[in-house]
Amino acid sequence: MEKEITIYDIAKGVGVSPTTVSRALNDHPAVNKKTKQRIYDTASQMGYRSNLFASNLRRQRTHTIGVIVPLLNSNFQSSVMAGMEKVANEAGYNLIISQSMGTTLKEIANAKIMFNSRVDGLLVSLAQDTEDMTHFEPFFKKGIPVLFYDRVAEHRQSTSIIIDNVQAAYNATRHLIEQGCRNIVHISGNLKINVYANRLKGYKYALIDHDLPFRESLVLTHDLTEEGGIKAAAQILRMEPLPDAVFVSNDFCAVNCMKALKEAGLSIPGDVAMVGFNNDPITRVVEPTLTTVNYPGYEMGEVAVRSLINYMDSLSDISSTNTITLRSELVVRESSLKKARG
């Protein structure tokens, strides 16, 4: 194992002070160009690498952003991560990623790690059972910006990045109504999560605005997984009369539900129209292709990191911006078209 080269070694080699070396390496303007070049050359020749700890220790900044996400392996969340990584990387920030596994307990532990790792900022999509946010207090107290995305909660000192879930669900439901559906089931996730609660709201408002009754019995809450979709389908098949449409809060669940309904002999959209949520690639492959709400995960990741960096650079107060809402739109495909398209 070789000895680690420091700026002192370079300084000695070039015949200047460590300060000058440090400045040159950070591309400080007040260093002679020739000196700089000599320093660069010597550095690379000696196999120097900067020591980020030492620098961090001195500067009290890590250039690291922490991310706490419920579960990495979903299409939506990994798209968000991809967008985050891209922007962070371009801006010279590292991303430390951890999973809460959807539990508050692990979220608390991860928040602590992030805090001790002294991340410059934190991005969080909340665990489903998180109600109390005291584990983020240390960040607020220290003025470290915390930004919530997708699964968010109100907090006076932080910004949330979301889509308008109420409006999106409203549009999805209205679309079904416009297709002539009158008896629309909604499959929802854990209603503690803002996202699902708001989609339920949108569904409800759309019904009411179109003079259709809102019936609790038509709202099925499930884990929005493969099994959830299958169970929901079984419930639907027992309904009298059968609904003429189903709006599901998640594509993967929708697709499995649709499959189960088809297997029971129903035709989609003939008997039952279907709409999902997320615009997961899976929606374009199933038969019929699934109408869904496009949820721009990649952009959300980009916007989240960009906003965070803006706050950190300008030292502006993160609490001034309450919410950033991204555009989302209904993508109409075969599964919901009862009428010919026009």
Add this chain to the structure above:
Amino acid sequence: MEKEITIYDIAKGVGVSPTTVSRALNDHPAVNKKTKQRIYDTASQMGYRSNLFASNLRRQRTHTIGVIVPLLNSNFQSSVMAGMEKVANEAGYNLIISQSMGTTLKEIANAKIMFNSRVDGLLVSLAQDTEDMTHFEPFFKKGIPVLFYDRVAEHRQSTSIIIDNVQAAYNATRHLIEQGCRNIVHISGNLKINVYANRLKGYKYALIDHDLPFRESLVLTHDLTEEGGIKAAAQILRMEPLPDAVFVSNDFCAVNCMKALKEAGLSIPGDVAMVGFNNDPITRVVEPTLTTVNYPGYEMGEVAVRSLINYMDSLSDISSTNTITLRSELVVRESSLKKARG
């Protein structure tokens, strides 16, 4: 913004030296239990948080693992990440994740960042055009373990974690042959990538071992994306005679190809049997459900981190283990069953 508490503050508060505080906080045995307790109490009461840089700077270890992945937003890669994060988190390691976007250029840049961030170990799934591995030399020189997974390359100083792609593809192809298929197309990805090259090999060997001719014209290489699948389907439809089976090196591509073939009026598996690769959840939703090779991404992530940590802890030489091969198996579903099952 509050003042940061250090061990000196605690030392003053308790009336001992900073040394003792440091020892107590690290649970050093040679500290009086009562002193320890007093230190713990004071620390938490003062709102102390340890400064990882300072500690890292001193110890020359970061407890951080770097990950360089081609693209985060694929089902396979995000499963791997999820497995990695789980094990790393449990072992008290942070994960710094970066994407190469599949290009060597970004891979080089990311490797540099990881090196300067002084990760204790590095996990890499290579970019497709990476041939020369000199950008990892600094790690080897410094004795920092580098572990490749999935998209790997031979290197005397590092371990690779893979599945037996040749065998898996062999089994998939043999299965098709056993179903009576004689004219089997293989859709492959970039053959520079070990994974695809080996699957092609397995396909070829299976044909040869069953006295079937290997024909270059039946091997189609594409981006294994939605478009790739559709283009491949178009090529297949122009073949004379039509093949009786297609083995695709990736599920998402397979599923899109299958859809295009069905839309052209072919029946699956009646006219053409299909097998994919990865066991993406999508395979269970499409019609017919897709026979595929189960690729245990989550486990691969777990094993990768666990192995890396073992090397780091025991300081054993990573070059002693050449390859870790995980189990993978064929999952037979509807898309390949020409004969009744038995």
Add this chain to the structure above:
DNA sequence: GTGAAAGCGCTAACAT
């Protein structure tokens, strides 16, 4: 069982 002192490598005042 505890402490004094030195130093990990860097950078930001403050000089010059």
Add this chain to the structure above:
DNA sequence: ATGTTAGCGCTTTCAC
């Protein structure tokens, strides 16, 4: 344009 000095917060000899 460059150098001097001090210190970021921690851990680790070495001493008692």
